[in-house]
Amino acid sequence: MNRWVPGFTGSTLDRADLVRTNPEQLAALTGSLSARLLVLDGIDPVLDQDGLMVWKSLAEADPSSELIFLGFDDGKPRFAEVRPDLPRGASRSPAIFRMLDIMPPGEAGTYAAARSLIDWHLRHGFCAQCGTRTEMFRGGWGRKCGQCKAEHFPRVDPVVIMLAEHDGKVLIGRQPAYPPRRYSALAGFLEPGESLEEAVARELHEEAGLRASNVRYVVSQPWPFPSSLMMACIADADRDELTIDYTELEDAIWVTREEVQASLDGDPDAPFLPPPPYAIAHTLFRRWLEGGG
Amino acid sequence: MNRWVPGFTGSTLDRADLVRTNPEQLAALTGSLSARLLVLDGIDPVLDQDGLMVWKSLAEADPSSELIFLGFDDGKPRFAEVRPDLPRGASRSPAIFRMLDIMPPGEAGTYAAARSLIDWHLRHGFCAQCGTRTEMFRGGWGRKCGQCKAEHFPRVDPVVIMLAEHDGKVLIGRQPAYPPRRYSALAGFLEPGESLEEAVARELHEEAGLRASNVRYVVSQPWPFPSSLMMACIADADRDELTIDYTELEDAIWVTREEVQASLDGDPDAPFLPPPPYAIAHTLFRRWLEGGG
Structure with missing residues (x-):
């Protein structure tokens, strides 16, 4: 693979x-x-x-x-x-x-x-607009209400996942539910009324207290747990001092290119275990090392 | 502005x-x-x-x-x-x-x-999972079902909007509901199980019969009619011969940089009326003229 x-x-x-x-x-x-x-x-x-x-x-x-x-x-x-x-x-x-x-x-x-x-x-077997049982239509790519005639379509929930970059290092974080030593890119759901770039800046501010600029889109993937669209970005951070939101993250640290490379190479002395190859954060680390974004 | x-x-x-x-x-x-x-x-x-x-x-x-x-x-x-x-x-x-x-x-x-x-x-006043009336929670950034305990969050529907590029020209299309002479970038909803890049390629194939490659993300915006996230891209098309899906589009044409510039400048002899400044397609045309993407 x-x-x-x-x-x-x-x-x-x-x-x-x-x-x-x-x-x-x-x-x-x-x-x-x-x-x-x-x-x-x-x-x-x-x-x-x-x-x-x-x-x-x-x-x-x-x-x-x-x-x-x-x-x-x-x-x-x-x-x-x-x-x-x-x-x-x-x-x-x-x-x-x-x-x-x-x-x-x-x-x-x-x-x-x-x-x-x-x-x-x-x-989603019931109509969110009127509460009636709905029926599949469009070959299963939607549901329709016989009562109020509302049509409902499968959700795709956009998520931003990003590396803040400062002084040659990137920020990675750990959620309490992760396996031991696993760190990944920070992430969060995009909200109504904001662009991709604004969502990246908001999440980095909320979770780590950073001000971000120069947001660069890198790559995306679907993530069917249950229906996310993961959009991976890199952004410049104004500082390396962190204010971590401990309701979201257990820890966040800055890592160098050498440290990320060692983690991806499976070096037992690397400072963290990377996300698995099928996760976009893995691809994002690879692209960052190659100079992408 | x-x-x-x-x-x-x-x-x-x-x-x-x-x-x-x-x-x-x-x-x-x-x-x-x-x-x-x-x-x-x-x-x-x-x-x-x-x-x-x-x-x-x-x-x-x-x-x-x-x-x-x-x-x-x-x-x-x-x-x-x-x-x-x-x-x-x-x-x-x-x-x-x-x-x-x-x-x-x-x-x-x-x-x-x-x-x-x-x-x-x-x-979305009713629970899609069980049909019961729901209550606002999280200051209005969600609704909760008292019956089955499901939590529901506001939708953000990702949309790809793109210019196919071939031989220095880009493809623009016209939907039947547009004002007279208006053309814009082609667009469509991203579906479950696909990346941004795959959605762009699928839409260009479905609507215009093109095979697209080298998809470049350019810029995004929220579009509250009712809750889209518009993500603007440019992609290379394999040919300029079109197979138009007339259930979606009334017309599609290839235009040069000079023609797009004339349209944005309000030249009465320009081949089309551009989308308004607040629409991401307008920004996409500007970025393309500047060499972005």
């Missing part, structure tokens, strides 16, 4: 938006002998020896499931099912992170689309 | 996230004599002669309104009210676009936060 390719990117899925919105074509595809259904264990995938997802015939779908048309891949229509017995707001099992270690990024990208959609349907 | 500053950016609002999550501090602020309430006409602002929004005392709030704490500005706590008599899913009045012509971008940014939040509350 190429660790410079952002995790969850490079899916070969053709989302076929014109098919999604065509009920006749959709109906024909669900009857097609070539139609494939994603095999899931709860909301996690089942992988073969190459780290690829296992699919089965669409005929094996649970009759009580709602079906999402993911698109075409390798010439075949691909579906995922929303089984009514799946728990709402499925938690992240440790198993999925072990699987992501071996899944090719593009395969993980296809999975990300399926997982985010399934999770969204499980938690 | 500086037309190179992205619209809706530069707000001086301090969102004071630690206050939002502290019910005692919030209660104290709502009782403060300095607390200000945004004056609205429906969901549109009311402007003074300088294009600045008019505020009144918080004591004048409708007792049946829910109150959003926007943050601090000019040392004063700022609130907006969600009046129960406001229409759900308020449509865009022509008046708001005339106002945006004169509002400073930072002022429009504060308004964008208020408008997106108010609109979100109006259309």
Whole structure:
């Protein structure tokens, strides 16, 4: 696996938006002998020896499931099912992170689309506008209310994740839930009424007391836990003195290029354990070392 | 108004996230004599002669309104009210676009936060997970279900807006609802399971039949109709032959630097009318002419 390719990117899925919105074509595809259904264990995938997802015939779908048309891949229509017995707001099992270690990024990208959609349907079965039960439409890329006619679309929640840079060093932080010695880039949800650049500056101020300028976008990835869009940036910080928000972070430290390189190289004397290759923070560290941003 | 500053950016609002999550501090602020309430006409602002929004005392709030704490500005706590008599899913009045012509971008940014939040509350009064009526929490930056305990947060919907570049020209398109002669950059919602770069490539393929590569992020802005995050990019197109999706676009054409410059200069012989200065597509055209991206 190429660790410079952002995790969850490079899916070969053709989302076929014109098919999604065509009920006749959709109906024909669900009857097609070539139609494939994603095999899931709860909301996690089942992988073969190459780290690829296992699919089965669409005929094996649970009759009580709602079906999402993911698109075409390798010439075949691909579906995922929303089984009514799946728990709402499925938690992240440790198993999925072990699987992501071996899944090719593009395969993980296809999975990300399926997982985010399934999770969204499980938690959005009612109309937020009037409280009535809603129905899937657009091949599972939306839900519609028969009562008030509102249309609802799957959420994608933009998140900024960033390295503040000062005097050749970058700031990394640790959340209490991280594995021991793990540090990563600081991150937070973008809010209504702000740009990407403003969200980066706000988060660095809130979490570390820094004033940031010259925000540079670097790279992005989807992160399906449950439906984030991670946008990685680098910004200049006005100082290295920190005022840490301990409700968000357990610790934050400045590290040099040599220290980041040692961490990525797996050096046991490195000051921290880096995020895994499928996380955009990993890609962001690599790009920073290469002089990107 | 500086037309190179992205619209809706530069707000001086301090969102004071630690206050939002502290019910005692919030209660104290709502009782403060300095607390200000945004004056609205429906969901549109009311402007003074300088294009600045008019505020009144918080004591004048409708007792049946829910109150959003926007943050601090000019040392004063700022609130907006969600009046129960406001229409759900308020449509865009022509008046708001005339106002945006004169509002400073930072002022429009504060308004964008208020408008997106108010609109979100109006259309999300029920729990999407179980259908029960929800209550505001976190000073209006979320809603909570007393029944199933689900927490819901305001949506921000990422949108990619882009110029495909080929042989020194860029592609612009026209939607049927645009004013006469208006063209803009192509755009579309980012979907679950894709990166920014993948969304740009998908949209250019869906709408114009192009294969895009080398996607460069340029600049972003919030767009509160109702809650988009517009992310402007430039990408290389593999060809100039177009396959236009006429369900999305009425027309699409390639234009030169000289033609874009003439349009922005207001030349009556220019081939198209550009988007207004407060729209990110305008900023994107300016940045492209300057060699950005």
